[in-house]
Amino acid sequence: MDALWMVLLLVVPALLLTSSTFVFYFKKCFYVGYMMILGIVAMPLCILKSGGRDIENMRIIRNLVRHVKYFLGLRFEVSGWEHLQTEGPYVIISNHQSSLDVLGMMEVLPDRCSMIAKKELIYAGTVGMVCWLGGIVFINRKKTSDAKSVMADAAKTMQDEKIRLWVFPEGTRNQKGDLLPFKKGAFHLAVQAQAPIIPIVFSSYRSFYLTKEKEFKSGSITLKILPKIETKGLTTDDVATLTDQAYDIMRSAFLEMSGPAPLLSNGPSKH
Ligand SMILES: CCCCC/C=C\C/C=C\CCCCCCCC(=O)SCCNC(=O)CCNC(=O)[C@H](O)C(C)(C)COP(=O)(O)OP(=O)(O)OC[C@H]1O[C@@H](n2cnc3c(N)ncnc32)[C@H](O)[C@@H]1OP(=O)(O)O
Numbered sequence: 001m002d003a004l005w006m007v008l009l010l011v012v013p014a015l016l017l018t019s020s021t022f023v024f025y026f027k028k029c030f031y032v033g034y035m036m037i038l039g040i041v042a043m044p045l046c047i048l049k050s051g052g053r054d055i056e057n058m059r060i061i062r063n064l065v066r067h068v069k070y071f072l073g074l075r076f077e078v079s080g081w082e083h084l085q086t087e088g089p090y091v092i093i094s095n096h097q098s099s100l101d102v103l104g105m106m107e108v109l110p111d112r113c114s115m116i117a118k119k120e121l122i123y124a125g126t127v128g129m130v131c132w133l134g135g136i137v138f139i140n141r142k143k144t145s146d147a148k149s150v151m152a153d154a155a156k157t158m159q160d161e162k163i164r165l166w167v168f169p170e171g172t173r174n175q176k177g178d179l180l181p182f183k184k185g186a187f188h189l190a191v192q193a194q195a196p197i198i199p200i201v202f203s204s205y206r207s208f209y210l211t212k213e214k215e216f217k218s219g220s221i222t223l224k225i226l227p228k229i230e231t232k233g234l235t236t237d238d239v240a241t242l243t244d245q246a247y248d249i250m251r252s253a254f255l256e257m258s259g260p261a262p263l264l265s266n267g268p269s270k271h
């Protein structure tokens, strides 16, 4: 009987830990569960500090989230810090590979900076509530006219309250080894707010995180903060060119940092 318990208590966990599929699901569940728990901690702190929804709550969220990388075996290396030393409002744009991007965002998140996110995120339990408390701007991606009007209001708030917003111009998560064509909302936002755009490129996760293959190993991520792109004096007519300019700069940096994309059936296209 004792021997049977020994097998159950030692051998079975040891076998499970050597299974990469088990480690993948374990780390994913841990990440979601732990973020939900951090959400429970963050909610009262945010309410006590600011009394409700306030961009200043992002400082609390940033401080609470920054240690999570250690549990998942992730390391971040950041270059180009000097490009974030910009006064006043700006729009940060970055590529979007996974919900793990939140950990990288919290490594570099400047003060008075929140995000644009899909409206469904508000229903993600305590994480959703914390996103609301942190001043995240929720958009309905299925209704462009609604999203445009929410973003126009956000542009005004950026100017009036001197805030920064982080947008994922790909509009969805993408692990294809190349950037998706950019949506235009981030660029309209920057032009409407007459605020510069600061691109940040996350290196590819494919050396340690593969969703199809169910692999989640330890790994290192490089975040490259690129020089700002000015928008002063630009108008709606310049948005398409601005979008192409940002896409080209970020794609070159992404491919340089991550190696060439794996072969795609049709190759990337711009818009
Ligand atoms: C301690 C606590 C722990 C717990 C909590 C932990 C962490 C919490 C904190 C932080 C977590 C935050 C995580 C946030 C991540 C969220 C990530 C996302 O949700 S990504 C998905 C949502 N984001 C986006 O979709 C942004 C990008 N999309 C766009 O910008 C789109 O353009 C759009 C506005 C949604 C519209 O979509 P559409 O498909 O119609 O896109 P097009 O770009 O093709 O546009 C069509 C047409 O409209 C014109 N257009 C677009 N936007 C505007 C605008 N703002 N104003 C005017 N016109 C606009 C565009 O030019 C096109 O017209 P045309 O072709 O003639 O040029």
Ligand SMILES: CCCCCCCC/C=C\CCCCCCCC(=O)OC[C@@H](O)COP(=O)(O)O
Binding pocket: 031, 032, 035, 036, 096, 098, 099, 100, 102, 118, 120, 121, 123, 124, 127, 171, 172, 173, 174
């Ligand atoms: C309706 C639920 C929305 C999903 C959120 C699941 C809850 C995850 C819980 C903890 C993870 C911690 C931080 C979560 C923030 C991640 C936000 C995110 O990455 O959303 C995905 C969105 O960018 C694009 O969505 P799609 O790729 O188009 O789909």
